[in-house]
Amino acid sequence: xxxxxxxxxxxxxxxxxxxxxxxxxxxxxxxxxxxxxxxxxxxxxxxxxxxxxxxxxxxxxxxxxxxxxxxxxxxxxxxxxxxxxxxxxxxxxxxxxxxxxxxxxxxxxxxxxxxxxxxxxxxxxxxxxxxxxxxxxxxxxxxxxxxxxxxxxxxxxxxxxxxxxxxxxxxxxxxxxxxxxxxxxxxxxxxxxxxxxxxxxxxxxxxxxxxxxxxxxxxxxxxxxxxxxxxxxxxxxxxxxxxxxxxxxxxxxxxxxxxxxxxxxxxxxxxxxxxxxxxxxxxxxxxxxxxxxxxxxxxxxxxxxxxxxxxxxxxxxxxxxxxxxxxxxxxxxxxxxxxxxxxxxxxxxxxxxxxxxxxxxxxxxxxxxxxxxxxxxxxxxxxxxxxxxxxxxxxxxxxxxxxxxxxxxxxxxx
Amino acid sequence: xxxxxxxxxxxxxxxxxxxxxxxxxxxxxxxxxxxxxxxxxxxxxxxxxxxxxxxxxxxxxxxxxxxxxxxxxxxxxxxxxxxxxxxxxxxxxxxxxxxxxxxxxxxxxxxxxxxxxxxxxxxxxxxxxxxxxxxxxxxxxxxxxxxxxxxxxxxxxxxxxxxxxxxxxxxxxxxxxxxxxxxxxxxxxxxxxxxxxxxxxxxxxxxxxxxxxxxxxxxxxxxxxxxxxxxxxxxxxxxxxxxxxxxxxxxxxxxxxxxxxxxxxxxxxxxxxxxxxxxxxxxxxxxxxxxxxxxxxxxxxxxxxxxxxxxxxxxxxxxxxxxxxxxxxxxxxxxxxxxxxxxxxxxxxxxxxxxxxxxxxxxxxxxxxxxxxxxxxxxxxxxxxxxxxxxxxxxx
Numbered sequence: 001x002x003x004x005x006x007x008x009x010x011x012x013x014x015x016x017x018x019x020x021x022x023x024x025x026x027x028x029x030x031x032x033x034x035x036x037x038x039x040x041x042x043x044x045x046x047x048x049x050x051x052x053x054x055x056x057x058x059x060x061x062x063x064x065x066x067x068x069x070x071x072x073x074x075x076x077x078x079x080x081x082x083x084x085x086x087x088x089x090x091x092x093x094x095x096x097x098x099x100x101x102x103x104x105x106x107x108x109x110x111x112x113x114x115x116x117x118x119x120x121x122x123x124x125x126x127x128x129x130x131x132x133x134x135x136x137x138x139x140x141x142x143x144x145x146x147x148x149x150x151x152x153x154x155x156x157x158x159x160x161x162x163x164x165x166x167x168x169x170x171x172x173x174x175x176x177x178x179x180x181x182x183x184x185x186x187x188x189x190x191x192x193x194x195x196x197x198x199x200x201x202x203x204x205x206x207x208x209x210x211x212x213x214x215x216x217x218x219x220x221x222x223x224x225x226x227x228x229x230x231x232x233x234x235x236x237x238x239x240x241x242x243x244x245x246x247x248x249x250x251x252x253x254x255x256x257x258x259x260x261x262x263x264x265x266x267x268x269x270x271x272x273x274x275x276x277x278x279x280x281x282x283x284x285x286x287x288x289x290x291x292x293x294x295x296x297x298x299x300x301x302x303x304x305x306x307x308x309x310x311x312x313x314x315x316x317x318x319x320x321x322x323x324x325x326x327x328x329x330x331x332x333x334x335x336x337x338x339x340x341x342x343x344x345x346x347x348x349x350x351x352x353x354x355x356x357x358x359x360x361x362x363x364x365x366x367x368x369x370x371x372x373x374x375x376x377x378x379x380x381x382x383x384x385x386x387x388x389x390x391x392x393x394x395x396x397x398x399x400x401x402x403x404x405x406x407x408x409x410x411x412x413x414x
Numbered sequence: 415x416x417x418x419x420x421x422x423x424x425x426x427x428x429x430x431x432x433x434x435x436x437x438x439x440x441x442x443x444x445x446x447x448x449x450x451x452x453x454x455x456x457x458x459x460x461x462x463x464x465x466x467x468x469x470x471x472x473x474x475x476x477x478x479x480x481x482x483x484x485x486x487x488x489x490x491x492x493x494x495x496x497x498x499x500x501x502x503x504x505x506x507x508x509x510x511x512x513x514x515x516x517x518x519x520x521x522x523x524x525x526x527x528x529x530x531x532x533x534x535x536x537x538x539x540x541x542x543x544x545x546x547x548x549x550x551x552x553x554x555x556x557x558x559x560x561x562x563x564x565x566x567x568x569x570x571x572x573x574x575x576x577x578x579x580x581x582x583x584x585x586x587x588x589x590x591x592x593x594x595x596x597x598x599x600x601x602x603x604x605x606x607x608x609x610x611x612x613x614x615x616x617x618x619x620x621x622x623x624x625x626x627x628x629x630x631x632x633x634x635x636x637x638x639x640x641x642x643x644x645x646x647x648x649x650x651x652x653x654x655x656x657x658x659x660x661x662x663x664x665x666x667x668x669x670x671x672x673x674x675x676x677x678x679x680x681x682x683x684x685x686x687x688x689x690x691x692x693x694x695x696x697x698x699x700x701x702x703x704x705x706x707x708x709x710x711x712x713x714x715x716x717x718x719x720x721x722x723x724x725x726x727x728x729x730x731x732x733x734x735x736x737x738x739x740x741x742x743x744x745x746x747x748x749x750x751x752x753x754x755x756x757x758x759x760x761x762x763x764x765x766x767x768x769x770x771x772x773x774x775x776x777x778x779x780x781x782x783x784x785x786x787x788x789x790x791x792x793x794x795x796x797x798x799x800x801x802x803x804x805x806x807x808x809x810x
Contacts, residue, residue: 108566149556159515293730322723326697354521
């Protein structure tokens with residue numbers, strides 16, 4: 001069995017909402033020209049220096065889909081996370097990865113992971129666009145492999161711990177302390193809406209100043225009651241002092257975990273947090289298993305959140321979760337904006353992990369979710385049911401997907 | 415698919431030869447080391463009990479659709495204990511379950527005795543045999559060798575080394591040299607020798623061996639935890655002059671805190687792990703940089719599931735693995751080869767050389783060994799076909 005083609009499909013799909021991450025941490029400005037979380041006026045005088053933590057977001061759903069075709073006709077689908085500028089990742093796949101894969105046996109995904117990783121290892125390919133590309137390819141290879149053996153992917157990952165995975169709705173943007181009264185009303189309404197959709201847990205995008213963060217979480221806690229699970233993500237905004245101050249308040253609010261409290265380059269501050277707070281410290285800033293090992297050795301983390309479309313695919317995320325388990329830590333896929341392929345790959349992985357905890361689920365109206373599937377996912381009562389078919393267990397409606405394909409390079413629209 | 419039955423058998427199989435290579439590893443006796451009760455470190459502490467047979471516990475699992483999976487527990491003595499663990503503790507966990515949910519079954523089996531301190535020993539050996547049988551079933555169910563189901567086959571042939579030349583005093587060196595030549599004649603490019611007596615005497619043995627076989631043959635040294643830190647420093651310095659591949663189990667397994675400084679002190683690679691179980695035990699050693707090479711035992715450390723994880727963990731620490739394969743049958747060997755074929759960080763694999771009656775002797779098709787490599791079978795599951803009559807004649 002041989003790979004005959006590797007296609008990268010860069011995607012931009014318009015949506016009717018602004019992604020919650022973008023609302024919380026994006027570059028977008030309000031009507032007065034101020035970015036969220038920043039005091040009006042001279043924003044370069046504040047500390048921490050907020051611009052360092054402003055991530056680039058797209059107004060559309062951007063991603064790179066990978067389609068690998070074999071000489072037997074079996075097709076595998078993967079996804080390389082590309083929240084912005086998907087043509088970069090697509091180019092890496094087309095110009096660099098495809099040549100390493102065509103003619104090869106697709107049912108050796110770990111071998112190909114090493115070949116691809118080795119190709120750019122000494123040029124810093126252990127993070128970033130190249131790992132995103134490897135991730136997408138790896139998922140497609142596992143999809144093919146499981147289809148060859150006519151098994152749902154979870155059964156090739158050591159078997160199924162659960163038929164359905166508990167999910168939380170991601171996410172609810174927090175508020176700055178000086179937000180107007182109607183914004184707080186809207187926050188309550190957003191929280192109520194999450195509950196009315198059947199979710200039992202949610203995550204809030206905070207990191208907009210400690211006072212605003214606390215008040216935001218308090219508001220959502222009061223709205224949803226004591227039994228609702230609330231996680232928070234500060235996207236690495238804080239230094240140690242603010243993170244500790246915030247963490248102490250979050251403990252009182254019974255928060256499920258504090259995600260990315262400090263910058264992604266850090267090991268030591270998060271170790272102090274993990275050893276000082278009762279709220280678990282989580283991180284989605286995970287790029288490969290060596291970094292994950294170092295975080296574990298440093299005692300920096302309680303819950304690790306590798307992203308199947310970013311952290312090296314099924315292969316690497318499974319390994320990272322297993323390393324975490326060897327250290328007695330929890331793992332769960334980070335699932336942000338992306339297509340149905342991301343969701344399917346994540347839920348198969350989550351179902352295969354003994355140390356799995358709540359899985360993320362973007363609950364927004366996703367033009368690349370059920371909309372590109374021939375049969376929709378079963379999501380109910382805060383559970384995501386593992387698709388039962390072979391491979392990822394989904395059938396892509398390619399025609400619908402291709403409507404969002406970027407034809408030609410560099411058409412990134414802000 | 416459901417597990418219908420699980421059976422376990424204790425087998426006792428004679429060695430090929432009345433003078434097995436492993437003869438020197440035995441019950442306490444006076445000899446090259448002097449009176450075992452009067453030396454330091456206490457020699458009797460490292461004298462494991464052996465019998466004069468190859469003993470093992472074989473696991474046979476059958477599914478409701480007629481697939482039979484074979485597994486093996488590394489139980490060199492008193493296999494009736496392992497059998498009781500399987501029959502009384504593990505069977506109720508697995509019967510009726512989907513055999514393809516291997517990791518969930520592993521966790522359930524482990525949990526049965528976890529809070530009673532069963533982190534290794536008979537319980538893990540019993541689990542190992544069940545785990546191997548489950549992988550055999552999965553492979554047969556999807557018509558693929560286990561190596562392909564562990565993320566893909568990295569290599570078609572697994573490099574192996576011959577195990578093991580016995581420890582001798584100076585008067586046995588000629589015999590050891592002629593045995594080494596016989597192994598090279600058979601196609602082995604590397605072998606292991608048991609040492610662990612007085613370092614200077616062992617150094618003599620190594621010097622003679624090295625000059626007899628030339629510099630291109632690999633010589634690994636196994637001392638079975640005979641040293642303390644001080645003797646290990648002296649012996650290691652001496653042995654590394656003779657270009658040994660690794661120094662295996664230099665210290666007792668309890669002395670984790672001495673392993674890391676020893677690995678730092680010596681240039682020769684420090685190997686170990688044949689007596690360890692589970693990812694948690696290996697992770698402690700790896701996190702302390704105690705090993706340059708890990709040697710998990712597929713029929714002891716927790717089966718294929720756990721050994722794959724251990725090898726992956728080791729790889730994350732930049733450490734290679736070499737499956738530990740000692741007394742046992744073809745099932746144990748086949749499981750080791752399938753796992754070895756799929757591990758990215760494989761260095762080599764142990765190959766016991768005096769056990770054909772338990773190896774090829776129970777197979778319809780022998781293992782393919784040539785030029786220091788075993789070709790890994792592409793047949794489903796473990797890739798072997800058991801001659802049940804040949805195996806079952808040894809059940810006791």
